[in-house]
Amino acid sequence: MTTLINGLKRKVSSEQFFMISVLAVNGGNYLYNLILGRLLEPAQFSDAAVLITFLLVLSFAAMTFQLVTAKFSVLFENQLFKSFISRVYKNAIVVGIVLGVLIILCSSQLQELFNTSSSKMFVVFGCGVPLYFLMSVNRGIFQGKKELKSLSTTYQAEMLSRLLLTIGLILLFNIESSVVIAIGILISFIFGLLPFKFKNIIYKNSLSIGEVDVKDIRNFFIITAFYELTQIIINNSDILLVKHYFEPHEAGLYASLALIGRIVYFVAWMFVMLLLPTVVKLKKEGKETAPILFKYVGYIAAISITIIIACVSFPETIINVLFGSNYTSMAPLLWKYALATSMFAISNIFAYYYLSLDKYVPVIISGVFGMLQMGLVIVYHNNLEQVVHMQIIAMVLLLVIQITVFKVSQLKLKNA
Known part of the structure; x- marks a missing residue:
C-alpha cells in the first residue's frame, strides 16, 4: 500500500495536486453554503448571503496584495525579495486595519442598507479583515514561488475550519445565526494563515528597492x-x-x-x-x-x-x-x-x-x-x-x- 501511495505521489505533479486541492476546497465551500441553505429559512439565508458576499468582496480586495506578491516573487530574488515581502506585509496590515475599522464603525448603516437582522455580524467580520490581508500576502508568496502544497494547505485550513466551526455552533448552540456565521468566518482566517513565516514581516536588513522596480x-x-x-x-x-x-x-x-x-x-x-x-x-x-x-x-x-x-x-x-x-x-x-x-x-x-x-x-x-x-x-x-x-x-x-x-x-x- 505504501508503495502504491508513493507511486501516485510521483505521478501527480504539484500543479495537478493543487487543482485537486482547489476542487476539494471549492467543494467544501459549496457544502458550507448548501448546509446553511438547508438549515436556514430563505430570509435568514439572505443575511448569510450578505456575509458570504462580504467575504468574497474582501477576497477580491485582498487579492490585489496576493497577485502583486505573486508576480514580484517570481521577478525578485534573495535579499531584494525579502525586503519587498516585508514591505508588502506592513502595507497590507495597515490597509486591513483601516478597512476593518471602517466596517465596524459603519455596522449600523450596513445593517440598514442591506436589511439584515443584526449589525453585530459586521462588527465581528470587521475584526477579521486585517488577518485576511496578512493571509493573502502569505498566499501570494506561495503562489509566486509555486509552493503549491503550502498554498493548498492555507486554503484547506480556512475552508475546513469555517465549515466545521460554523455548522457546529449553529447546531449546538441557540445563537443568532448571522453572528455565528461571522464568528466562523473570523476564526477561519486564523487557520488560513497556516503555514506562516513571521520572520518575513520583521525582516531587518531591508534593501532599498530601485526606482524602476518601485x-x-x-x-x-x-x-x-x-x-x-x-x-x-x-x-x-x-x-x-x-x-x-x-x-x-x-x-x-x-x-x-x-x-x-x-x-x-x-x-x-x-x-x-x-x-x-x-x-x-x-x-x-x-x-x-x-x-x-x-x-x-x-x-x-x-x-x-x-x-x-x-x-x-x-x-x-x-x-x-x-x-x-x-x-x-x-x-x-x-x-x-x-x-x-x-x-x-x-x-x-x-x-x-x-x-x-x-x-x-x-x-x-x-x-x-x-x-x-x-x-x-x-x-x-x-x-x-x-x-x-x-x-x-x-x-x-x-x-x-x-x-x-x-x-x-x-x-x-x-x-x-
Whole structure:
C-alpha cells in the first residue's frame, strides 16, 4: 500500500495536486453554503448571503496584495525579495486595519442598507479583515514561488475550519445565526494563515528597492486594484442590489440561484491561480505565452458547457437536491445565471492573462462592463428574471470584446 501511495505521489505533479486541492476546497465551500441553505429559512439565508458576499468582496480586495506578491516573487530574488515581502506585509496590515475599522464603525448603516437582522455580524467580520490581508500576502508568496502544497494547505485550513466551526455552533448552540456565521468566518482566517513565516514581516536588513522596480510595483498594484474592484462589482453587486431592492424572502431565493450558478467561476479560479505566475515566468524567459491561455480557456469552456447543459436539463432536481423545495421557484433562471457566470469566467482568464503581461486595456474594458452590469441592474430590476437578463447582456458583450482585443493583438504580433 505504501508503495502504491508513493507511486501516485510521483505521478501527480504539484500543479495537478493543487487543482485537486482547489476542487476539494471549492467543494467544501459549496457544502458550507448548501448546509446553511438547508438549515436556514430563505430570509435568514439572505443575511448569510450578505456575509458570504462580504467575504468574497474582501477576497477580491485582498487579492490585489496576493497577485502583486505573486508576480514580484517570481521577478525578485534573495535579499531584494525579502525586503519587498516585508514591505508588502506592513502595507497590507495597515490597509486591513483601516478597512476593518471602517466596517465596524459603519455596522449600523450596513445593517440598514442591506436589511439584515443584526449589525453585530459586521462588527465581528470587521475584526477579521486585517488577518485576511496578512493571509493573502502569505498566499501570494506561495503562489509566486509555486509552493503549491503550502498554498493548498492555507486554503484547506480556512475552508475546513469555517465549515466545521460554523455548522457546529449553529447546531449546538441557540445563537443568532448571522453572528455565528461571522464568528466562523473570523476564526477561519486564523487557520488560513497556516503555514506562516513571521520572520518575513520583521525582516531587518531591508534593501532599498530601485526606482524602476518601485514604479513597476506601483503601476501593477494600481491596475490590479482597479481590476479587483471590477471583479467585486461584477461578481457581487447583483446579490447586494437584490438584497437592497427585494424583500428578504426573494433575496434568499436569488442567493441560492447565485450560489449554484457561480460554481463555474469557483472552478475557474484555480486556473487563474496557476496562470499568472506561469505567464510571468514564460515572459521572463522570452517564451510564447498564448498556448497557456488557450489551454486554460479550453478547460473553462468545457466545464461551462457541461454545467449549463446540466442546468438546462435538470434545473428543479439540482435546486431541490442542493437547497430543498423552498427554492425550486428559481429553476427557470438557473441555466441563464450559469450562462452569465460562464461568460464572465472566460473573460476573466483573458483579463488576468493580459494583466500578467502588463497590458491593461482588457482590464479597463472589464471595469467598464462591470459598471455597465451594475447600472443595468439598478435601472432594470422589476423582477429577478430581469436582473439575470441584464447580467447576460453585459457579460456576453464583455466576452465578445475581450476575444476581439486578443485577435487584434495577435494580428499585430504577426505583422510586426
